[in-house]
Amino acid sequence: MAEQRVIVVGGGLAGLAASVRIAEAGVPVDLFSMCPVKRSHSVCAQGGINACNEVARQQGYSEYQHFDETIYGGDYLADQAPVLEMANWAPRIIDLLDRMGVPFNRTNEGRRDLRLFGGSLFKRTHFAGATTGQQLLYALDEQTRRHEDDGKITKYEWWEFLWPVLEGEGSDARCVGIVAQDMRTMQIRAFRGAAVVMATGGNGLIFGQSTNSVICTGGAASRCYQAGAWYGNAEMIQVHPTAIPGADKCRLMSESARGEGGRVWVPRKAGDARTPKSIPDAERWYFLEERYPKYGNLVPRDIATREIFDVCVNEKMGVGGGNMVYLDLTHKDPDYLTRKLGGIMDIYEKFAGDDPRFTPMKIFPAVHYTMGGMWTTYAPGSYTPATPHGEHKPGMVPPVDTEVGRGMAYGDPRNMSTNIPGLYAFGEVNFAYHGATRLGANALLSCIFDGLFCGVGVVNHVNDAGIKPVEDVPQSVYDAVVRQEEAKCERLIASAGTGDGPAHNAYIIGKEMGEVMTSASTVVKTEKGLENCLGKLDELRNRYANVSLSDTATWTNQALSYARAVGDMLVLAEAIAKAGLLRKESRGSHYRTDYQDRDDENFWRASVSRFNPQTGKADVSFEEVKAGLVEPRARTYGKQANEDKSENKQEVAASAS
Amino acid sequence: MTTATATPPPTAGKAMRTVHFRIKRCDGPGKPSRWESFNVPIPANSNVISCLQWIAANPTTADGKATTPVVWESSCLEEVCGACTMVINGKVRQSCSCLIDEYAPNDGDTVTLEPMSKFPVIRDLWVDRTRMFAALKRVKAWVPIDGTYSLGAGPMEGPRASETRYKLSECMTCGCCMEACPQYHLQADPAGWETSFIGAAPISQARLFNDHGTGKQLKSERLEALMGPGGINDCGNAQNCVQVCPKEIPLTESIGAIGRAATVEAFRRFFMAK
Structure with missing residues (x-):
């Protein structure tokens, strides 16, 4: 048998962790990325990475509690066993990153420092300043470079993934490689791979301005979906409560700002024009602390976002009457802030012009994370309780230990495989782990966990002698996909000058898609809003059919790449809006004013979108969540009942639709 | 709506x-x-x-x-x-x-x-900054770990040492320090990369990894790469690099530290006749 190679698409944390793990096992890796991997979007993660640790353990915390928090935080929509395995692995992952040289913040004794984060009452978040994602990505980038130097990893940077190559039809299809394009020479070619790992991140660009990097279009996931990969929980999009609005993007203000004591407030008097520092404490409304006395400013993101939205949009109490609230750290010691949060202090100062050590920041929610994604499966581990466990309280003995393989079977090739054998999805691009809301500082964990844990399954898939080697796949299978993609490019190039100005301008279509998706399919959703949104997407798709390119260059044509991505984003946007329309309940980040309660009887199910090539749209079904470990309970985070407020809310909700 | x-x-x-x-x-x-x-x-x-x-x-x-x-x-x-x-x-x-x-x-x-x-x-x-990433290979800018198995924590480190390394580790390989450096020259041909001045960023990365408990195992190899042509001796001390670094990394301090380490290394090699 000739040498078997694995293709990894995407060079963020998930892709790099997978590459290193697979290369280390002796299987050579071809790593594809639209940018030098060191510039991947993981670099933007700020706050930290969660793991049980000795201090928290002695206070009654455990890996199992971390698992329970994650399931509760995600409002029970995640398959449960993979989350257990991830939480159990978290301390091992921190140790590994430590060995790789990540400069975690340290205590006086030289131990790793910890901070509070949303959704937990324990300090279980490890961090490197306020640029933890950058530091983790660099550590993996360095290990990748080491393997590249040894010849085990070959990088294809500035190559764009265009389509998966499948052999066979329907349920017999398997993935045998990819077709990609060199973004400089525009050459399109096929690559054979015994397995393909998609690690291409989220789809924030579908919503126009988000906290995501400009490369996070969701285009790669959409192409796999159109080729037959299922897409799960498309409607679950996280809107981060605290971002700095900008003309080009919204910049994240990390949850760690609240973890380190940041308080969210607005003046008690609507439209109060005084400077924030001159407003006395009694005249400030700390609405999160008032409404959630237990968790205060550290409620999970979807809740903080909805409360900020409610205060600004519904109650018109935003700063100066606009859509803004204060995030205030000015009561903390400036040196402490520099040491713990320097990275984000600098970002705010650079982009907003004020020093947040001395002036409260002005922030508003922005689209941040894609909980939904490519549907993936797994092989269950050894922990299968006869009845699901109830609420796990601090100090209780966990019902299961942390041995490897309790949640998922270690090394099983099914782990994080899509419905297409040979095609895997790791990290943000899959739908596993985070359910209907991701807890802060769990993203870095899930990405690295996928790479390390599930990478072993990929190696075992590749070494399975029972699978027909990819070198035996006829070249014609690859050539056909190359031709398909060349034809797309030729059609786009030929479109130059044919369209009707703005109506067929890809940038304008993309902008309008972002506006309608943000407005109808993020913080507050309604049936009418989502139906209008689907109508608008139809209009945009019709206009896109005659999209007209502004650049016909055959060298480094970014306009072509963007226009092609807009088409794929429109396809995925339809699935996101449609799944949101069909999920007639509220759960986690998905909040319907017309169905305000969680409906476990009908919707404790994952939405699964299958692309219908006849209609070009999603066929959405609702399928069982693989639970069995934890019994669902009401997700309230101890919210204080307030009769007046809830009445008010319903009224406003009606007018908002 | x-x-x-x-x-x-x-x-x-x-x-x-x-x-x-x-x-x-x-x-x-x-x-x-x-x-x-x-x-x-x-x-x-x-x-x-x-x-x-x-x-x-x-x-x-x-x-x-x-x-x-x-x-x-x-x-x-x-x-x-x-x-x-x-x-x-x-x-x-x-x-x-x-x-x-x-x-x-x-x-x-x-x-x-x-x-x-x-x-x-x-x-x-x-522009194509591949040369910067190649330079990171040249100075072996990584910690040579024993693989990704579960082997416990890394070396203990005090908060001051970790803060110093964090500052150096913020380098995003942007190239500002190269653009501003009078000694750093355009080299379109990769054949010229090994002998032309490597620039401040990779020198500072060498310091970052030399300062790590495990990373220092490769200290001698890193210094060797920086003691030859295109290395530390090509720095003209213009100090432009530190002024344009968007992350305010103490690049001239790193160049000084590597310069001193290279001198010590040269003595060590001389007396150990290596």
């Missing part, structure tokens, strides 16, 4: 001002450069990226001629990825953090954009 986008407090209506962009363009390697101008309307919170995005959607020059969208490289837009580095009004920096209200506060002001000059142009403002 309510939109969920952020809005600033309402202010009195003011006509949007225009800023004039002069952009140095080039269709590809070996092609001649030319200048094109664009008049860009400036809404609140504009930066160079949002202006380039506007030009991409409206590719018409100031004198009304249809042209192609300007090509540039960008990713995070938060000044942590390093991608969008270019020369703006003669100074190298990231374009995402270049706010128009600061750089061009008045109606009709001009902003000039050029690609970095020390790296080969791919197209327009997009």
Whole structure:
């Protein structure tokens, strides 16, 4: 048998962790990325990475509690066993990153420092300043470079993934490689791979301005979906409560700002024009602390976002009457802030012009994370309780230990495989782990966990002698996909000058898609809003059919790449809006004013979108969540009942639709 | 339908001002450069990226001629990825953090954009910094761990040491220090990379890994790479690097530290006859 190679698409944390793990096992890796991997979007993660640790353990915390928090935080929509395995692995992952040289913040004794984060009452978040994602990505980038130097990893940077190559039809299809394009020479070619790992991140660009990097279009996931990969929980999009609005993007203000004591407030008097520092404490409304006395400013993101939205949009109490609230750290010691949060202090100062050590920041929610994604499966581990466990309280003995393989079977090739054998999805691009809301500082964990844990399954898939080697796949299978993609490019190039100005301008279509998706399919959703949104997407798709390119260059044509991505984003946007329309309940980040309660009887199910090539749209079904470990309970985070407020809310909700 | 986008407090209506962009363009390697101008309307919170995005959607020059969208490289837009580095009004920096209200506060002001000059142009403002990543290989900028198995924690480290390493580890391989350095020269041919001055960033990365408990195992090899041609001795001490570093990394301190370590290493080798 000739040498078997694995293709990894995407060079963020998930892709790099997978590459290193697979290369280390002796299987050579071809790593594809639209940018030098060191510039991947993981670099933007700020706050930290969660793991049980000795201090928290002695206070009654455990890996199992971390698992329970994650399931509760995600409002029970995640398959449960993979989350257990991830939480159990978290301390091992921190140790590994430590060995790789990540400069975690340290205590006086030289131990790793910890901070509070949303959704937990324990300090279980490890961090490197306020640029933890950058530091983790660099550590993996360095290990990748080491393997590249040894010849085990070959990088294809500035190559764009265009389509998966499948052999066979329907349920017999398997993935045998990819077709990609060199973004400089525009050459399109096929690559054979015994397995393909998609690690291409989220789809924030579908919503126009988000906290995501400009490369996070969701285009790669959409192409796999159109080729037959299922897409799960498309409607679950996280809107981060605290971002700095900008003309080009919204910049994240990390949850760690609240973890380190940041308080969210607005003046008690609507439209109060005084400077924030001159407003006395009694005249400030700390609405999160008032409404959630237990968790205060550290409620999970979807809740903080909805409360900020409610205060600004519904109650018109935003700063100066606009859509803004204060995030205030000015009561903390400036040196402490520099040491713990320097990275984000600098970002705010650079982009907003004020020093947040001395002036409260002005922030508003922005689209941040894609909980939904490519549907993936797994092989269950050894922990299968006869009845699901109830609420796990601090100090209780966990019902299961942390041995490897309790949640998922270690090394099983099914782990994080899509419905297409040979095609895997790791990290943000899959739908596993985070359910209907991701807890802060769990993203870095899930990405690295996928790479390390599930990478072993990929190696075992590749070494399975029972699978027909990819070198035996006829070249014609690859050539056909190359031709398909060349034809797309030729059609786009030929479109130059044919369209009707703005109506067929890809940038304008993309902008309008972002506006309608943000407005109808993020913080507050309604049936009418989502139906209008689907109508608008139809209009945009019709206009896109005659999209007209502004650049016909055959060298480094970014306009072509963007226009092609807009088409794929429109396809995925339809699935996101449609799944949101069909999920007639509220759960986690998905909040319907017309169905305000969680409906476990009908919707404790994952939405699964299958692309219908006849209609070009999603066929959405609702399928069982693989639970069995934890019994669902009401997700309230101890919210204080307030009769007046809830009445008010319903009224406003009606007018908002 | 309510939109969920952020809005600033309402202010009195003011006509949007225009800023004039002069952009140095080039269709590809070996092609001649030319200048094109664009008049860009400036809404609140504009930066160079949002202006380039506007030009991409409206590719018409100031004198009304249809042209192609300007090509540039960008990713995070938060000044942590390093991608969008270019020369703006003669100074190298990231374009995402270049706010128009600061750089061009008045109606009709001009902003000039050029690609970095020390790296080969791919197209327009997009340059190829592969040489910087190759330099990281040259100085073995990694910790030689025993694989990704569960082997417990890394070496203990005091908060001061970790803060020092964190500062060095913020380097995003953007190339500002190379662009500003009089000793660093354009080398389109990879054959010239090994002997031409390596620049401040990789020297500082060598220090970062030499300072790590496990990373120091490769200290001697890193120093060897920096003691030869194109290494530490090629630094002319102009100190431009430290002034342009967007992360304020103490690059000259790193160059000094590596210089001293190289001297010690040279003595060690002399006396150990190695």
